[in-house]
Amino acid sequence: MRQSPRALALVAGIAVALLTLAGCAPGSSNAGQAASGSVSTTLTTKKVTIKIQDETGFPVTSDLAKEFTKQHPNVTFKVVRDSFQNLIANAPRLMASADAPDLIRLPTLGSTVKDGLLTNLDPYFTAYGWDKFPAGQLAGSRMTKAGVRGEGSLWQFGLGYSVTGIYMNQKLADKVGITSIPATIDELEADLQKAKDAGVLPIQTGMQDGVGTFVLQALINQYGDKSKLIDWMFNKSGATFDTDASLKGATTFQDWATKGYLPPDVNAINYTTMVANFTGGQGLFMWDGNWDAANVDKALGKGGAQFFLMPPATKGGKYVAMGAGNTFAVPAKSKNQDTTAYFLNWIATNEKARQIVVDVTGASPGGDPSQKLPSVEKGSLIEKALELSSKVAADDGFTDFIANTTAGIYQGALQPDEQLLLTDKMAPDAFVKAIQAFYVKDLAAQ
Structure with a gap:
């Protein structure tokens, strides 16, 4: 995308509070492996190949690797990709292997800390001065030896920080008579019905691989206290998914399917097909x-789509949206821990690397909030996404993704049970209880 030289002054605060969840300084967890010996922040002069295990459809690692090698020719990369669900399922095995990657996309910590599969990044946190980063930015990447997220030692590092919302096809919006962004869920539902009445599919989504969970969580986020959901996602003692907010969200999601707002073959559509x-x-x-x-932007053209936040339940309510770091971890068996950590720090601090993160992912690069933010094309959806991130941050409205709650919950419960929910084969109250039951079982197995 051609870039405007205009800096993004309007989102100057976004890097400060992209994830305004509670955070703390490095803890005393001894699980996992500390970076071997005394860490070095000097890049090696030897020829090194860094192996990255990443998910399909996340090209930013390839672009970053190319630029890093351009600046440091002695370091090259091998990027291996697999689907998100396969990566989640196979991550422990990959990290435990003799040929473990140096860097792996790891959205969910699960039992990897307790099992000693990860490098404890606390020494690098100190050596590189990552304490300059907002504490909340790294909160979701921390875990105690008791398995509680949000505190303890640092095990992951984010390559850009996301925000979720709703894309609207402007041509179809004009066709059905939608002239403004919905300000409440009731207004959103009125727009869904307008589209249905006009013969336009209201919602494009899919549940073959669980991507419809974005819709479900967006509803749950608006119907309750986000701190309770965050406590559950961070595995705090006594937290539960069995809440009025979850029940109302599941009920509404099923109702939308029943009314024909979702594709009739929703359970056969995966993420790639949805987009x-x-x-x-x-x-x-x-x-x-x-x-x-x-x-x-590329497919529909400039002005062909809008991007907006999930509206609150009541007009004027605060925004709540899923947003997290695109988290990666350094396996304990990595043979190049110092070089990999140097690469991670470079991503957060190097001007060209930060620009790549914004250009490719549309996400804030995070890092030290005093650093200059990258520029973007005026009027682009990336510019809008960064503006929306700022709005959510201002409302202290970010939550993690429920799919990241435990290692197995995405494939083992959310994906299959939402498929049943959307085809009226499972009642909303049974769905909520089933998710909580799986959660308890999965945590006990970790």
Whole structure:
């Protein structure tokens, strides 16, 4: 995308509070492995190949690797990719292998800390001065030896910080007579019905691989106290998914399916197909993240789509949205821990690297809030996404993704049970209880 030289003054505060969840300084957890010996912040002069295990559809690591090698020719990269769900399932095995990657996309910590599969990044936190980063930015990447997230030692590092919202096809919005962004869930539902009455698919989403969870959580976020949901996601003692907010969110989600607001073959649509369908003109709305801003802009053209936050339940209510770091971890068996940590610090501090993160993912680069923010094209969806992130941050409204709650909950409960929910094969109250039951079982197994 061609860039404007204009700096993003309007989002000057976004890096300060992208994840305004409670954070703390490095803890005393001894689980996992500390970086071997005394760490070095000097880049090696030897020839090194860094192996990155990443998910399909997240190209930023390749772009960052190319730029890093351009600046430091002695360091090259091998990037291996797999689907998100396969990566989650296979991550422990990959990290335990003799040929473990040096850096792995790891959205969920699960039992990896307790099992000693990760490098404790506390020494690098100190050596590189990551205490300059907002504490909340790293909170979700911390875990205690008791398995509680949000505190303790640092085990992950984010490559850009996301925000989720709703994309709207402007051509279809004009067709059905929508002239403004909905300010409440009731107004949103009125727009869904307008689209249905006009013969336009209201919501493009899919549940084959669980991407419809974006819609479900967006509803739950608006119906209750986000701190209770965060406590549950961070595995705090006594926290539960079995709440009025979860029940209302699940009930509404099922109701939307019953009313025909979702694709009739929703359980056969995966993430890639969802995005392709939406950019191909199938669907008025799509719940998705800022990482697809550039794709949507390119497919529908400038002004062809809008991106807005999930509206609150009541007009004037605070915004709540999913947003987290695109988290990676350094396996304990990495043979290049210092070089990999240097690469991570470079991503957060180097001007060209930060620009790549914004250009490719539409996400804030995070890091020290005193650093200059990258520029973006005026009027682009990436510019809008960064503006929305600032709004959520101002409302202290960020939450993690419920799919990251435990190692197995995405594939083992959310994906299959939402498929049942959307086809009326599971009642909302049974769904909520089933998710909580799986959560308890999964935590006990860790």
